[in-house]
Amino acid sequence: MNRNYIFLAIVMIMLAGGLLLLPERHNYQQIKPEKLMWDITQTSRFVTTDQVAKRIIEGDPTLELIDIRPVKDFEAFSLTNAISIPIDSLMSPNYQDYLGIEDMKVVFYGNDDIKADQAWVIAKRMGYNSIYVMEGGLNCWIKTIIRPVEPKESDPLEDFDLYQFRMGASAYFTGAKVEAPDATKTGVKVVRRKKGAAVAGGC
Amino acid sequence: MGPLIPQEIITGQWDFVIALLIGASFGFILEASGFSSSRNIAGVFYGYNFVVLRVFFTAMIVAMVGLMYFSYFGWIDINLVFVLPTYLNSMLLGGFIMGLGFVIGGFCPGTSYTAVAIGKIDGIFFAVGTFIGIFIFAEAFPLFENFYTANDLGPITIGEMFGVSNDIVAFVFTIIAIVAFYVTWLIEKRVRKNMTEYKFE
Numbered sequence: 459m460n461r462n463y464i465f466l467a468i469v470m471i472m473l474a475g476g477l478l479l480l481p482e483r484h485n486y487q488q489i490k491p492e493k494l495m496w497d498i499t500q501t502s503r504f505v506t507t508d509q510v511a512k513r514i515i516e517g518d519p520t521l522e523l524i525d526i527r528p529v530k531d532f533e534a535f536s537l538t539n540a541i542s543i544p545i546d547s548l549m550s551p552n553y554q555d556y557l558g559i560e561d562m563k564v565v566f567y568g569n570d571d572i573k574a575d576q577a578w579v580i581a582k583r584m585g586y587n588s589i590y591v592m593e594g595g596l597n598c599w600i601k602t603i604i605r606p607v608e609p610k611e612s613d614p615l616e617d618f619d620l621y622q623f624r625m626g627a628s629a630y631f632t633g634a635k636v637e638a639p640d641a642t643k644t645g646v647k648v649v650r651r652k653k654g655a656a657v658a659g660g661c
Numbered sequence: 662m663g664p665l666i667p668q669e670i671i672t673g674q675w676d677f678v679i680a681l682l683i684g685a686s687f688g689f690i691l692e693a694s695g696f697s698s699s700r701n702i703a704g705v706f707y708g709y710n711f712v713v714l715r716v717f718f719t720a721m722i723v724a725m726v727g728l729m730y731f732s733y734f735g736w737i738d739i740n741l742v743f744v745l746p747t748y749l750n751s752m753l754l755g756g757f758i759m760g761l762g763f764v765i766g767g768f769c770p771g772t773s774y775t776a777v778a779i780g781k782i783d784g785i786f787f788a789v790g791t792f793i794g795i796f797i798f799a800e801a802f803p804l805f806e807n808f809y810t811a812n813d814l815g816p817i818t819i820g821e822m823f824g825v826s827n828d829i830v831a832f833v834f835t836i837i838a839i840v841a842f843y844v845t846w847l848i849e850k851r852v853r854k855n856m857t858e859y860k861f862e
Contacts, residue, residue, distance in 0.1 A: 459846060463842070467839045467842065470722060470723075470726070470835055470838075470839065471835060471836070471839060473726050473730075473835075474722070474726050474831055474832040474835035474836075475832060477726065477729050477730070477733075477828040477831055477832060478828055478829065478832055480733055480828070483733060587669050
């Protein structure tokens, strides 16, 4: 038999045997501090309320909204199709199935974005990707989507487009009647006919 | 670190590029190992050539032990590696049919393409046959779907099934492989004694 084969067989047995002798070791998948710091300093994790509203209206199946407020608040008001995961139970195994679904974009939101941002850091630390924070939280949602403020006349055209979108979104989420803006209204002049002079005289 | 795509180190679009590279290297190794010759493949059944067993067993133990070390050093998260689900019934029957195909045709699907690549006519026939087989299988699938999915054990590994660690499985298989190399070498030696086309060293 070729000597090389014997040598290779011995090497293979030694390598395989070495596996048995290695001490137990667990490799936890954790994000490196440098990477976490880099991710935290980036603002790309923030999504605006307009982006969220647009995706909800379009029925985007990849959007997963997670409400990190207490359950009581969630029951009082929440965004369409949102899931309630209070921030203190984010690490609970019961909720892990909601995070890290392939191709899903998880968006955390709270009353503002501070708690949601904390939830984002925890989730990032747990190794999840494709996670975002709704900028400004529900307070911003009310301000921008539910009760949008009409831009001034001197504002750029984009602001008016955005305002139009927000008005539409507001109607979508609140079920309110859409009021046409004043500019589109044209005054209707009611022309009253003068009454004719009473028939005078007679035969 | 790895696996690269599930960890989002590289995007899923790289799938095809990696598949192409692995496929080309695999084909090259098959051809270099003499797998495009149906004599080498059918030889396993007649006992005069066990190169198939040796090549595949070597690939298996090297990959297995290598993967265990990668996992130990934290280069790969073994829990994210895709494990094919086990359908016991269909795998047993499939193995039997494949073995039959091996000895009758003298190729396995992969090696038939290496044979096509070097212009072997029997390889071309075999490759065309596999496509006809795939077509018939796909069309007739509803007829035997229940059998196909019966005894579904899920993505189970040998270690999980017997409740032992993967390291022990890797070690045991390495020993089995090396014993098999030696035994097949003895068998080859005996069978080839009366064969003039083989000069055994």
